[in-house]
Every structure is written in C-alpha cells, then in structure tokens.
Amino acid sequence: MMILDLLTALAKVVIIFAMILGVVPVLIWMERKGAAYIQDRRGPNRASILGMRLGGIVHSFADALKLFTKEEIAAGSVSKPLFYIAPMITFFIAIVTVGVVPFAEPLRLFGYEFNLQIADLNAGLIYVFAMSSIGVYGLLIAGWAASGKYPLLGALRAAAQMVSYEVALGLSVVAIFLLSGSLRLQDIVIQQGALIWDWNVARQPVAFVLFMVALFAETNRLPFDLPEGESEIVAGYHTEYSSMRFALFFMGEYTHIIVGSLIIATLFFGGWQFPFVAAELMRSNMDGVIVIGWPAAGIALLMFGMFLVSRFRRRYRDLRDYETLLFGVPAMLFATLLLIAWAGLLTRGYLDNIPAWIGNAVVFAVQLGTLLAKALFFCAFFIWVRWTLPRFRYDQLMNLGWKVMIPIGVANVVVTSAVMVFRP
Amino acid sequence: MIITVHHYLVLSILLFTIGAIGVVTRRNALIIFMSIELMLNAVNIAFLAFARWNLLIEGKMIVLFVLAVAAAEAAVGLGIVISIYRNRQTVYVDEMRLLKG
Amino acid sequence: MFEAILFYSLAAVAVISALLVVTRVNPISSALMLVVCFMATAGVFAILGAAFIAILQILLYAGAIMVLFIFVIMLIGTDPADLKRRQMTFAKILGAAAAVYLAIVLGLAAWRPPFIAAPMAGDAFLSPATIGKQLVTTYLLPFEILSVLLLIAIVGAVVLAKKKI
Known part of the structure; x- marks a missing residue:
C-alpha cells in the first residue's frame, strides 16, 4: 500500500509537471502569434522540421535548441553560486505552486481513488x-x-x-474564503457549483478584478514589468544572464502565467466544473453524453481536417506545401473511423448501458479539459493585455497598489462579511 | 527510532543559542535583527512541539501572535536602521555610541 | 521512520544555516541563509501537525519580513571594503559562553522522561478552522491588541523612515 501510494504520488507529480512544461512552448507560440495579430503582422512561420511548421510552434523548439547550445557567460564580478541558483529558484517556485491545484474530481476506478x-x-x-x-x-x-547597476535596480x-x-x-481572496468557508481548493471548487452565476467571479467581481491585477504584478507581466523594463533598465534583473539560465527565467515567467491562470480558473471560474452540467448529472446520463459527445467530436475533427485540406496551396514548391495534407488527411480519416465506429456501436446497442468506470473516466477527462480550457483562456488574456497596455510609471504603480487596491480590498472584505452576517 | 518532544526541544535550544550568540557577537545591526528573528523562531518550535504532544491548540495561537509581533518588530526595526543609516552612514552598532543625533 | 528522517534532515539544515547566519560577513548571505533556516523550520512545523502555521511562516517570515530585510540591505548597499571582520572582544566571548552554558542547562533540564512518540492528533487539532475560531473567541482581546500594535508599527515605520512628514 505504501509503495503504491508513493508511486501514485510520483505519477501525479510527473503528469502534472509534464503537462505544465508541455504547455510552455505552446504559450510562447501563442504569445508570438498574439503579438503578431495585434500588431498586424504574420508572426513566426518559417522554421520547419521536414516541412512541418505546426503554424509556428516549431519556432519555440528552435529557440529552446538555440538557448541550449549557446555559451553561458558569467561576468567576472558576479557572485557565482547565487548567480547560478537564482534562475532555478524562479523556475522552481513558479512550478511548485501548481501542487495544490485540483485538476478534476477524484477519479474512482475499480475501488481505487x-x-x-x-x-x-x-x-x-x-x-x-x-x-x-x-x-x-x-x-x-x-x-x-x-x-551591476541595472540588475540591482x-x-x-x-x-x-x-x-x-x-x-x-x-x-x-479573503472574501473568497469567507464565502466558501474553507481554504482547501477542492472545497472551494465544489462549493462554487456548476451554474455560472454561482461562480465566485459573479459573486465577487471586485475580488476577481483585484486578484487579476495583483497577479499581473506578481508575474511581472507588461503593465507591471518594471523589474525588467527594457527601455529604462536594459533588462532588469536578468541583464547579465545568457543561454539556458536566461531560458529558465523565460520559462519561469510562462510557467507563472500558466499556474496563475489555473489558480484564477480554480478560485473564480469554478475550477473543473463544466458550465451548467454538474458532474453527477453527467455521470447519471453517461449514455446520452457519449451518444451525443462522440459524434460531435468526430464531426468537429472532420471539419478541422477539411479546413486544413482546403488550405492546400502550392506556394513554396517544397515539403512545406504538403503540411496541410499531412495533418488534414489523417484527421479526416480518423474522424470518419470515429463516426463509423459510433454508428456501429449505436446500432448494435453497445452504448445503452455504459459501465460506471467508463463514465467516471469520461467525467474525469471532461473536467480536466474544462480546467485546461479555462486556464488557456486566461493565458490568452495575459497575452492580450501585454500587447495592449503600456507600462506604468513607478509612482503610478505604487499609488495603484497602496492607495487604490488595498483600500478597495479592505472594503470588499468588510462588505462581504457584513453581508454574510446580516443575510437573512 | 521514535522522535520525542525532546528532539524538538533540543533543536529549539540549539537555534535559540545560535541566535543569542549572533546577537552578542555581531556588530551589524541588520544581522543582530536577523538573529533575534532566529531566536523567536526557535521559541516557536518549542511552542509547537508542546502543543503537539499535549494536543493543545494554545501553542499554535501563541505562535501566530509571535509571528505578528515579529512582523511589527521587523517593520519598526528596519525603519530605525534606515534612519540611523541616513544620519550616520553606518549600520555597525559599535559605531553608534553618541547619544547626540 | 519517515518522521525521523524528515526531522533530522530538516533540523540539520536549520542548524547549519543558522550557524551560517551568524558567521557570514556579508549581510546578504546572512539574510539568504536565514531564509533557508526559516524554510527548514517551516518543514519542522509541518511535521508537528501545524501545516497552516508552517505556510504562514513561509508567507510572513520568508515572503515578507526577509524580503524587507534584503530590500533594506540592498538599499543601504554594502561596499565589500566596508565589510569589516568584527574583533572578538572579551565581553562578547563571555556573553557567547554564557549563552552556550544556558543552552546546556536548558537541555539538561528538558531531557527527562517520558520519552514517548506524539499522540494521535484529531482533525480539530490539525485544521486551520480551529485556529480561526479560537482567534475570534478566546483570543479576541489579544487579537485586537495585536492589530493595534501592527497599526502602530506601520505608522512608526513610516515616521521613522520618511524624511519629511
């Protein structure tokens, strides 16, 4: 039992960290494409592996490779141990926060949770x-x-x-845990329920705005990126960094965004709750969910494949031309297979009584997907804000923090607790 | 190999002594402050160990109060250090012997 | 067994980093070592069934107080040439010796039976809700006094640190 527990714990750590680290290159790609979209240009679209560009994601991997192979430089005056350990701390702290995020309801499979x-x-x-x-x-x-001067500043x-x-x-967030009566994130999610107007964002909009702004400041993203404001202090604290240590800072920032988005989704947007469809409802109507959800997924995949194939043009006269076909045709084939299998299983009556464990697994997957979708939405929001708003001046930053946000936060807590006490 | 309350007490005493030695032997006011924080921390360990072995919540409450008082102390202490530094350009306590400002 | 391994490793980290705090010349190294020490102590708190206090310890000590310390150290700026080795004076050695003696006496006084493992802790002991309830019932007066103290500290810090008010 002990060994099994340890193994599950290890598996969880590996799964979750792999998931987060897997999203990082995608997020970097989103950032570049988003910036390009906002600035009315095309963004990264050249790097390719055997003609595959994946819409520019390959650029993220090319960047990682470049940073890996670059020379590491440490100026003579730096204090080496601290200089080397700092990026690790940044990255480590950014990623361990994810440890308390509940990604889904406990999954019950064959009597094991x-x-x-x-x-x-x-x-x-x-x-x-x-x-x-x-x-x-x-x-x-x-x-x-x-x-150095700029790093110290x-x-x-x-x-x-x-x-x-x-x-x-x-x-x-004090207001949030006043409402939920618990500090456990799982409790906070369960307590919000599946209805959108019961989520904390609807019950505590002020807290949400405060949290969002403070989170931007904590991640050092653009309206608040004074620690690395490149037009004022070169690159701030990572001026002297190069190669992989710089990449660690970079990854730390994106990890911070992902984890922050997960936390926002968990605290304010119902976490893994699928909008309007409670987990119990989904579980008890599992045959309906599968009968409808399966072909819907198949048709969506089919349309995606058709979209890709329709974009086939002879533009570059090399392997890159065939990228759309490379992904579009298999997607269409797979979608057709899915639909045929669905029709076959439906007519033979296999979809009438789904075993409970399949139902649990589907609910688990839906919840995981819901949380990730919400988190990705907030990642996109982070990017949108970064390329839209200009940087604060330092005194504006401090005024906003101390003279606006803290008083509003205190008022919000007082009002919330007063309502909690005097509510009939 | 059981861990008894004594293990925690010994750890607490060790940390407290190290902190006390720091307060007595260092000259840098900031490090003296840090040593005081260390001593407060050592006392917290003892409180929590007793709370755990007697299953009393009071130990935890006192630790909370100690934490808050430490925060207040640090704020005021750092303010004093800054204002001394502004007047005398030093943070070494053995160079602050004049009562006149 | 797990508890013992955890305790000994955390205690070793705490003691070694505490020793480094009081022996480093550079205040920044001292402060960083103190952060390490606080982390290790937070781990010890967590073993003692006070996970909430442990997290508060990290939040308050490591996250707020020590950041302030490091901020002040950086602000004051430590010129490497200015970092003088302190001379051990007789009184200081005497004081340190007295501290060690006190520690030994305290240790001897504390080292008495029963040598038993910790009793099983119930949910009420472990949950942060109990602390919260106690804070606003039994400990209401100290809690209020504490908030006044913190207010005074804030005002005091501003008065001390500001050039012109």
Whole structure:
C-alpha cells in the first residue's frame, strides 16, 4: 500500500509537471502569434522540421535548441553560486505552486481513488500565497548576484512591487474564503457549483478584478514589468544572464502565467466544473453524453481536417506545401473511423448501458479539459493585455497598489462579511 | 527510532543559542535583527512541539501572535536602521555610541 | 521512520544555516541563509501537525519580513571594503559562553522522561478552522491588541523612515 501510494504520488507529480512544461512552448507560440495579430503582422512561420511548421510552434523548439547550445557567460564580478541558483529558484517556485491545484474530481476506478492534485492541503490557498510571496527571491538574488547597476535596480523594483501587491492579492481572496468557508481548493471548487452565476467571479467581481491585477504584478507581466523594463533598465534583473539560465527565467515567467491562470480558473471560474452540467448529472446520463459527445467530436475533427485540406496551396514548391495534407488527411480519416465506429456501436446497442468506470473516466477527462480550457483562456488574456497596455510609471504603480487596491480590498472584505452576517 | 518532544526541544535550544550568540557577537545591526528573528523562531518550535504532544491548540495561537509581533518588530526595526543609516552612514552598532543625533 | 528522517534532515539544515547566519560577513548571505533556516523550520512545523502555521511562516517570515530585510540591505548597499571582520572582544566571548552554558542547562533540564512518540492528533487539532475560531473567541482581546500594535508599527515605520512628514 505504501509503495503504491508513493508511486501514485510520483505519477501525479510527473503528469502534472509534464503537462505544465508541455504547455510552455505552446504559450510562447501563442504569445508570438498574439503579438503578431495585434500588431498586424504574420508572426513566426518559417522554421520547419521536414516541412512541418505546426503554424509556428516549431519556432519555440528552435529557440529552446538555440538557448541550449549557446555559451553561458558569467561576468567576472558576479557572485557565482547565487548567480547560478537564482534562475532555478524562479523556475522552481513558479512550478511548485501548481501542487495544490485540483485538476478534476477524484477519479474512482475499480475501488481505487485517484485524485489529480499533488497535495490536498487544508490550507491550500495560503500555500499559493506563500509560494507567490517567495517567488521574489529568484529576482532579488539574480539582481544582486549580477552586481551591476541595472540588475540591482531591477531587483529593488521587483522586491518593492511584489511585496506591495501581495497584500492586495491576499486581501482579494479573503472574501473568497469567507464565502466558501474553507481554504482547501477542492472545497472551494465544489462549493462554487456548476451554474455560472454561482461562480465566485459573479459573486465577487471586485475580488476577481483585484486578484487579476495583483497577479499581473506578481508575474511581472507588461503593465507591471518594471523589474525588467527594457527601455529604462536594459533588462532588469536578468541583464547579465545568457543561454539556458536566461531560458529558465523565460520559462519561469510562462510557467507563472500558466499556474496563475489555473489558480484564477480554480478560485473564480469554478475550477473543473463544466458550465451548467454538474458532474453527477453527467455521470447519471453517461449514455446520452457519449451518444451525443462522440459524434460531435468526430464531426468537429472532420471539419478541422477539411479546413486544413482546403488550405492546400502550392506556394513554396517544397515539403512545406504538403503540411496541410499531412495533418488534414489523417484527421479526416480518423474522424470518419470515429463516426463509423459510433454508428456501429449505436446500432448494435453497445452504448445503452455504459459501465460506471467508463463514465467516471469520461467525467474525469471532461473536467480536466474544462480546467485546461479555462486556464488557456486566461493565458490568452495575459497575452492580450501585454500587447495592449503600456507600462506604468513607478509612482503610478505604487499609488495603484497602496492607495487604490488595498483600500478597495479592505472594503470588499468588510462588505462581504457584513453581508454574510446580516443575510437573512 | 521514535522522535520525542525532546528532539524538538533540543533543536529549539540549539537555534535559540545560535541566535543569542549572533546577537552578542555581531556588530551589524541588520544581522543582530536577523538573529533575534532566529531566536523567536526557535521559541516557536518549542511552542509547537508542546502543543503537539499535549494536543493543545494554545501553542499554535501563541505562535501566530509571535509571528505578528515579529512582523511589527521587523517593520519598526528596519525603519530605525534606515534612519540611523541616513544620519550616520553606518549600520555597525559599535559605531553608534553618541547619544547626540 | 519517515518522521525521523524528515526531522533530522530538516533540523540539520536549520542548524547549519543558522550557524551560517551568524558567521557570514556579508549581510546578504546572512539574510539568504536565514531564509533557508526559516524554510527548514517551516518543514519542522509541518511535521508537528501545524501545516497552516508552517505556510504562514513561509508567507510572513520568508515572503515578507526577509524580503524587507534584503530590500533594506540592498538599499543601504554594502561596499565589500566596508565589510569589516568584527574583533572578538572579551565581553562578547563571555556573553557567547554564557549563552552556550544556558543552552546546556536548558537541555539538561528538558531531557527527562517520558520519552514517548506524539499522540494521535484529531482533525480539530490539525485544521486551520480551529485556529480561526479560537482567534475570534478566546483570543479576541489579544487579537485586537495585536492589530493595534501592527497599526502602530506601520505608522512608526513610516515616521521613522520618511524624511519629511
């Protein structure tokens, strides 16, 4: 039993971390394509492996390869151990926060329960804050160890900014756990229910806005990227970094965005709850879900394949021309197979009584997909904001944090608790 | 190999002593502050160990209060250090012997 | 067994980093080592069934107080030439010796039976909800006094640190 528990824990860690790290290149691609879209250009579309460009995702891998093979430079004046450890801290802190995010309901298979959540802490929400509050160390150490003017300025800015916005972040969520009465993220998700107007974003819109803004500040994304403002202090705390250590900072930032999006989705948007369809409802009507969902997926895939094939043009006169066919034709074939299998199973009556474990597995997959979809939406939101808003000035940043967000946060907590107490 | 409350107490005493030595022997005001934080922390371990072995929630409550007081202390202490530094350009306590500002 | 391994490793990290805190010349190294020490202590708290306190420890000490310390150290700026080795004076050695002696006496006083493992802790002991309830019932007055203290500290810090008010 002990060994099995350890193995499941290990499997969970591997699955979740692999998932997060797998999303990072996609997010970098989204960022570039989003920037290109907003600036009215095409974005990355050249790099290819045997003619496959995947719409530009290959550029992310090419970048990773480039950064891996670059020479690492550490200027003579840096304090080496700290200089080397700082990017690791940044990345580590960014990724361990995901440990308390519940990705789905516990999956029951053959009398065994599998909960896709690394640690079901009863103080999970506080853990999120604790991790985000020590995330500043990576930047602080990086800026100090590089022993230059601009890195130090960046580190000082990072410290002041993150300490200030942490207060707002904490205050915004006090209202949430007043409503849910628990600090466990799983409880918070369950308590929100499946109806959209019961989600915390509808019940606590002010808290949501505060949380969102504070999260932008914590991730050092664009309206708040003063620690690395390139037009003011070169690149801030990572001015002196090159090669893979720079890549770690880069990946740390994107990991932070993904994890932050997961947390937003969990706290304010019902986590793994599928909108309007509760897990129980889905489970008890599983045959209906499969009978409708299966062909819907097949048709969607078929249309996607047809879309890809329809884009086939002889433009480059080399392998890249055939990329659309390479993906479109198999997608169409597979979709046709899916539809034929569905029709066959339906007419033979195999879809009438689905075994419970298939139902549980489908619900699990739907919940996981829902959470990831919500998180990806917020990732896209992060990118949209980055390429839309200009950077704050430093005094504006501090004024917003201390004189606007914290008072609003306190007022929100007071109003929420008053309503909780005096509600009939 | 059972861990008894004594293990935690010994750890607590060790940390407390190290902190006390830091307070006595260092000259840098900031490090003296850090040593005081270390001592507070050591005391927290003892409180929590007793709370765990007697199953009393009071130990945890006191630790919470200690944490809050430490935060207040750090805020004021750092303010004092900054204002001293502004007046005397030093953070070494043995160079602050004048009562006159 | 797990508990023992965890305890000994965390205790070793805590003690070694604490020793480094009081021996490093550079205050930044000291502060970073203190952060490590606080993390290890937070781990010890977690073994003691106080996961909530452990996380608060990281949040408050490591995340807020130590960041402030490092901020101030960076702000003041430590010129490497300015980092003088302290001279051990007689009084200091005496004081340190007294501290060690006190530790030994305390250790001897504490080292008495029963040597038993910790009793099983119930949900009420482990859950953060109990702490919250106690905070606003039994400990309401200290809680209020504490909030006033924090307010005074904030005002005091602003008064001390600001050049012109």
